[in-house]
Amino acid sequence: MPFNRELLKGSIALLLLRLLSERDMYGYEIIQEAARRSEDVFEFKEGTLYPALHQLHKRGYLRSEWRLGASGKQRKYYGLTAAGRKQAQRGERDWHLFTQTVNAILTRTKT
Amino acid sequence: MPFNRELLKGSIALLLLRLLSERDMYGYEIIQEAARRSEDVFEFKEGTLYPALHQLHKRGYLRSEWRLGASGKQRKYYGLTAAGRKQAQRGERDWHLFTQTVNAILTRTKT
């Protein structure tokens, strides 16, 4: 990642919920999709992604299902539950409040 | 804090550097100033702030100095070093790249 990775903490869950709010995806697909949409700013690693998905699933925000893809390989598709949709909305609210507040401090005229 | 605290990780150092780029401050003052400017969205705890300041000092981004305040109490004032100013600029660059990229993913029209 071309920026301080610490910034990413706490945002990964939100990004996953948001991406999956559009369509069901499997893990590897999420990695590629996030990279594509961010023009390679985001490059999630498996060691980051899979545990994050498992945790969201365990908390009831995601459902998962094995499906046979067009390639003939088994893939584990994830999608949002009702609770997941609510959590995604909460997450977006938090995100906007947080970033606006940081920006309010950052944009002060330098003395 | 009225939002998912995980979001804050990685941003505290940036906020401290930015606040101290305006004027020297002591720890307790930073907590109050951050709360004031953010309208109480940010409420840093001592357990968060002091270790963060120590770390930034150890990395050479801050200088520190005991001064006798108007109240007659000893206070430890912090200010930016040249390296700290550079780091603050890097941090702001990273912050903008990061938030713009997240927003690019969040603002997609929902399907």
Next chain:
DNA sequence: CCTTATACATCGTTATACGATGTATGGTCA
């Protein structure tokens, strides 16, 4: 047949935020 990309998973390390706790001082007010 061998390599590469795909695809899922877990473990151990590192780092962070922070609640809890401790200590000390100065101001306020009964």
Next chain:
DNA sequence: TGACCATACATCGTATAACGATGTATAAGG
């Protein structure tokens, strides 16, 4: 004067997150 509170600094232990390393397996393609 004595009690209490806000101020002010500090450290320790806990919980958690990101992720590098590593392992396994399959399909595609030269």
